[in-house]
Amino acid sequence: MQAKKRYLILLSAGACLVLLFYLGGVQLPAASRSRHDRSRHGYRPDQPWPHFSDPLHPFLPWDHTDTEEYNLHISPTQKRDIHASVYKGKHCRMDSCFDFSRCQKNGFKVYVYPQQKGEKISESYQNILSTIEGSRFYTSDPGQACLFVLSLDTLDRDQLSPQYVHNLKTKVQNLPLWNDGRNHLIFNLYSGTWPDYTEDLGFDIGQAMLAKASISTDNFRPRFDVSIPLFSKEHPRTGGERGFLKYNSIPPFRKYMLVFKGKRYLTGIGSDTRNALYHVHNAEDVVLLTTCKHGKDWQKHKDARCDKDNAEYDKYDYKEMLHNSTFCLVPRGRRLGSFRFLEALQAACVPVMLSNGWELPFSEIIDWNTAAVIGDERLLLQIPTTVRSIHQDKILSLRQQTQFLWEAYFSSVEKIVLSTLEIIQDRVLEHGSRSSLMWNSHPGGLFALPQYSGYLGDFPFYYATLGIKPHPKFTAVIHAVSPLVSQSQPILKLLAAVAKSQYCAQIIVLWNCDKPLPAKQRWPATSVPVIVIEGENKVMSSRFLPYETIVTDAVLSLDEDTVLSTTEVDFAFTVWQSFPERLVGYPARSHFWDSNKERWGYTSKWTNDYSMVLTGAAIYHKYYHYLYTSFLPSSLKNMVDQLANCEDILMNFLVSAVTKLPPIKVTQKKQYKETMMGQSSRASRWADPDHFAQRQTCMNKFASWFGAMPLVHSQMRLDPVLFKDQVSILRKKYRDIERL
DSSP states (O other), rough: OOOHHHHHHHHHHHHHHHHHHHHTTTOOOOOOHHHHHHHTTTOOOTOOOOOSSSSOOOOGGGGTTSHHHHHHHHHHHHHHHHHTTTTTTTTOOOHOOOOOGGGTTTTOOOOOOOOOOOOOOOOOHEEEEEEHHHTTEEEEEOGGOOOEESSSSSSEEOSSSTTTTTTHHHHHHHHTGGGGGGTEEEESEEEEOTTTTTSSSSSOOOTEEEESSSSSSTTOTTTTTTOOOOOOSSSSOOOSOOOOSSSSOOOOOOOOEEEEEEEOOSSSHHHHHHHHGGGTSSSSSSEEEEEOOOOOTHHHOOTTHHHHHHHTTTSHHHHHHTTTTEEEEEEEEEEEOTHHHHHHHHHTTTEEEEOBOOTTTTTTTTTTGGGGGGGGGGGGGGGHHHHHOOOHHHHHHHHHHHHHHHIIIIIIIHHHHHHHHHHHHHHTTTGGGGOOHHHHHHOOOOTSSSTTTSOGGHHHHHHHHHHHHHHHHHEEEEEEESSOOTTHHHHHHHHHHHHHHHHHTEEEEEOOOSSOOOOOGGGGSSSSSSEEEOSSSTGGOOOOOOTTTTOSSSSEEEETOOOOHHHHHHHHHHHHOOOOOOOOSSSEEEEEEEEEEEEEEEEEEEOOOBBOOTEEEEEEEEEHHHEEETOHHHHHHHHHHTTTTOOHHHHHHHHHHHHSSSOEEOOOTTHHHHHTTTTTTTHHHHHOOOHHHEEEHHHHHHHHHSSOOOOOOBBEEETTTTTSSSGGGGOOHHHHHHHH
């Protein structure tokens, strides 16, 4: 029995030893060359147990591990370890490397370090800093800041670049507020240099967040870093061109199915995919062109295909290809990102991504499967078959989404920077963050502010998506600037007419007059509540404050001397219910480009088109009150208040910038133009040439801030059905409009 136990013990011990040898837990003596081999592959004797979660590494002879080919195929994780780590804070997340307490008192405010004397700064980085300093997030007081941005140019960290800033490590460490990078954001477009182009920035970023182009998924820290697109120095600071999709062609096919035109790298990182494109090129509907003719010594490295490739390359115009192709290939270059990405988005050419391991721009918020085809570099030969199999309905949807994303987040440096800040703000104020629908549908996250409401149904953009309708009544807001001295004043007649509307829930009189509030009995008795509010500071912008007393979705904005009938009000509101995101109103104005003066002009002439409706008689969603107050800069609102003019123009700019659509003009009485301002205190103001000149100035100031002219012309006017038709007046719902 004892012998049997001994045999079992020996057998168990032997099995354990075999298992240990198999798993590598016991290290056998090895020749010096074997130890040398393992050390080259990252082996460390103080780490006896392997990490089985790591990918299996291909076998390579020891003398091949320092070659460029080896560097091309090892993983970013290995490369980071070999090159003494890209950044030490690789495990940083918001809860471990961000101080939320700095944001509690003053909200999400961003401080930009003062620019130091003698420090060079690129135009692109200056555009980034100018955008932040002109945004609603900016603060000049570091004590109020939640986030800090360096004035030292960190965009180009390629040591061979003329934009490279030397001694950045010392300069950053000497910053008094650096605090190991905590609550700091670093912008970067280019990192590393020839030949391996690592993601090393050349200084320790500590616990700072990165807003980086061409960042790999291995180095990207989810919900901490922000992946941004690679953009050129010519990328506009504000505004930017609109997308090139002018109309939706059905079926949505173009001359070419798939195109690419760009450099081919003969050696080094990024060369494999572009070198293989000629296998797919057919010179018919798949046109993939590369050239070796770049760099100083390209002829030294030219291969047998170079001359043929260069000749084929010169035959095609890149812009013509871009605008006439259904899909655009976006292969990696030396780095993971490429300028081709933004070019394809703008051209409504669906990007086909071939850059394994690239964390796509704004991946935290954007669903790229709705706007791009995500390919695999290893399956290049399957790409033509894949894109040909995509249904035309899906192609149209992809193309439309490229245009939305381009215009919402990528068309200017300003939009890229503000999107980055909004993403970080959503993390900081997580209880008030945007949903995926808000980021990925019109009008986008920059115009849908979650601080307004956490419920999508409170915004004017999502009614159709949610399958709901806006509130069935409106709140009238009458802007009063004249004292109440007579019972025959226009404001009292207007109040009575609006109160009779079946859709009126309440009337708010905004008292912006210098005289004291009239006694309650001076106001006429009505069937709806009349609330009188004293205007804040008696300024024009106060008419667009988001008053809590406005309980309906729709706001009927009225000047005190507006002349409208109950029937006109009813019809305008029924029109608005079908277009809740737009301005609906009566008096129309237009803008035009004055080529002689090279500036925008403003006209009140009755013409065949218009681009604005005056808010002296207009209906819109109350969310625009919040957007006017919270989104627009104080400089524009101060200008309006100082001039006591142009608030209606600014509101039109805002709504058109959000919707990309014109306002809607509805039918009005024939004598409207003459009676609208007649017998009132405002009549002389509208006839005053200085007043008109001010509005011209406002137009150009507003257009400058928006970066482009957002107003859109329209030739449409909506009339009631049967309006002016030769039928009995008794059959017409809005018959009183024709009698006026």
